[in-house]
Amino acid sequence: MSQPPWMRAAAGANVYDQESGRVLPTIYERTTALGQQHGAVNLGQGFPDQEGPAWLRQLAAEAVGTDAGPSNQYPPGMGFPWFREAVADHQRRWYGVALDPQTQVMHTTGATEAITASILALAEPGSEILTFEPFYDSYGAVAALAGAELRTVPLRAPGFRPDTAALEAAVTARTSMILVNTPHNPTGTVFTEAELETIVDIARRHDLVVMADEVYEHLVLPGADSSHRTILSIPGAEEVAVAVGSVGKSFAVTGWKVGWLTGSADLVNRVRGVKQFLSFCSGPAYQFAAAEGLRDDHGFFAQNRDALGAGRDQLTEGLAGAGFAPFAAEAGYFVLADVRPVTDLTAAEFAVQLAQEAGVAAIPVSSLTLPATQQDRGDELNHLLRFAFCKRPETLAEALNRLASWSSSR
Ligand code: PMP
Ligand code: GLN
Numbered sequence: 001m002s003q004p005p006w007m008r009a010a011a012g013a014n015v016y017d018q019e020s021g022r023v024l025p026t027i028y029e030r031t032t033a034l035g036q037q038h039g040a041v042n043l044g045q046g047f048p049d050q051e052g053p054a055w056l057r058q059l060a061a062e063a064v065g066t067d068a069g070p071s072n073q074y075p076p077g078m079g080f081p082w083f084r085e086a087v088a089d090h091q092r093r094w095y096g097v098a099l100d101p102q103t104q105v106m107h108t109t110g111a112t113e114a115i116t117a118s119i120l121a122l123a124e125p126g127s128e129i130l131t132f133e134p135f136y137d138s139y140g141a142v143a144a145l146a147g148a149e150l151r152t153v154p155l156r157a158p159g160f161r162p163d164t165a166a167l168e169a170a171v172t173a174r175t176s177m178i179l180v181n182t183p184h185n186p187t188g189t190v191f192t193e194a195e196l197e198t199i200v201d202i203a204r205r206h207d208l209v210v211m212a213d214e215v216y217e218h219l220v221l222p223g224a225d226s227s228h229r230t231i232l233s234i235p236g237a238e239e240v241a242v243a244v245g246s247v248g249k250s251f252a253v254t255g256w257k258v259g260w261l262t263g264s265a266d267l268v269n270r271v272r273g274v275k276q277f278l279s280f281c282s283g284p285a286y287q288f289a290a291a292e293g294l295r296d297d298h299g300f301f302a303q304n305r306d307a308l309g310a311g312r313d314q315l316t317e318g319l320a321g322a323g324f325a326p327f328a329a330e331a332g333y334f335v336l337a338d339v340r341p342v343t344d345l346t347a348a349e350f351a352v353q354l355a356q357e358a359g360v361a362a363i364p365v366s367s368l369t370l371p372a373t374q375q376d377r378g379d380e381l382n383h384l385l386r387f388a389f390c391k392r393p394e395t396l397a398e399a400l401n402r403l404a405s406w407s408s409s410r
Pocket of ligand 1: 109110111112113136181185213215245246247248249254257258259
């Protein structure tokens with residue numbers, strides 16, 4: 001008998017516990033809870049430990065509290081027209097992409113809803129979805145919910161570059177979709193223009209749809225080899241690709257859950273077919289503040305990028321000093337480190353030990369891989385821990401002191 005949808009979704013994100021028959025919280029929430037239990041510094045779940053810009057938060061507060069802002073009643077299902085215009089204007093200014101705000105931009109409740117709606121709308125049941133591994137956990141959950149099979153192509157250390165030849169070799173007659181995440185969580189890889197062109201070309205030749213998750217678009221850090229390109233700036237992408245964005249990461253307000261989907265009027269309309277029955281609509285005040293911020297970030301993107309770059313450098317050096325083997329991160333919130341120089345345990349086992357003994361919480365990258373990959377103890381992805389650097393310098397310093405004293409005490 002086939003599994004019920006809740007079980008498929010949970011299993012797809014590695015959160016179905018066979019023994020108890022119960023759904024576990026996501027790896028992010030579990031790591032935060034584990035950290036709290038042991039008084040650990042939380043370098044697990046990717047959220048900043050200081051608030052986003054005060055002017056932006058003030059706009060949302062005013063929008064809720066005064067009659068000058070949007071009403072607190074239902075916004076349109078596609079999002080407020082001025083929100084969609086602000087997104088279209090942002091895509092034009094940053095990437096030179098022209099979008100009709102009426103039909104080619106849709107507001108979503110975070111990137112999460114855009115991802116969910118896109119996969120449910122565009123992947124046929126029984127089909128295969130391709131993505132690079134490790135991958136953001138919701139891809140696995142929603143692919144399973146859609147009745148599709150997630151198949152992966154590994155990103156390998158040290159560079160974690162997408163192997164587009166391997167991607168094409170993985171395409172079968174059943175493949176329906178390619179999920180791309182650039183800049184990539186958790187590796188920090190920024191896909192180059194050439195890599196994106198190849199992916200679009202593969203999609204066109206094999207009649208596939210591409211969903212590009214671009215939530216880290218404004219977090220390409222100093223020293224990166226490439227700048228971010230939205231998939232829709234690649235010639236020929238319009239017929240085959242949708243792109244997903246979010247203000248959560250761009251403005252350090254991860255709880256806001258203001259996202260959007262862009263693409264051709266036809267693809268956006270299809271995704272709307274699912275989206276309007278998930279949340280229908282949300283967050284009028286947040287849409288208001290986000291629209292203002294997208295039109296003028298008041299220098300926050302550059303300032304945030306520099307602060308994150310400094311955090312990345314501080315964490316990378318400190319991890320190396322504590323005996324780990326960290327990899328260079330070009331973008332995003334995270335540094336990956338190979339734990340084999342300091343332990344014989346897998347990263348999943350070691351993450352628990354580290355929270356308990358050293359007082360530092362981090363995410364095992366194996367939680368962001370397929371179960372088959374996790375079972376292979378020799379697979380390098382099973383020996384990587386993800387540490388978040390989107391924290392204040394003093395938080396990072398405290399975590400690094402703890403790691404250094406833990407490693408020198410052994
Ligand atoms: N995609 C990736 C790659 C992420 O890391 C996250 C977490 N921010 C999301 C999607 C979800 O974004 P949101 O919080 O806007 O739903
Ligand atoms: N995007 C964040 C991360 O990768 C967390 C998202 C979540 O908690 N669902 O850590």
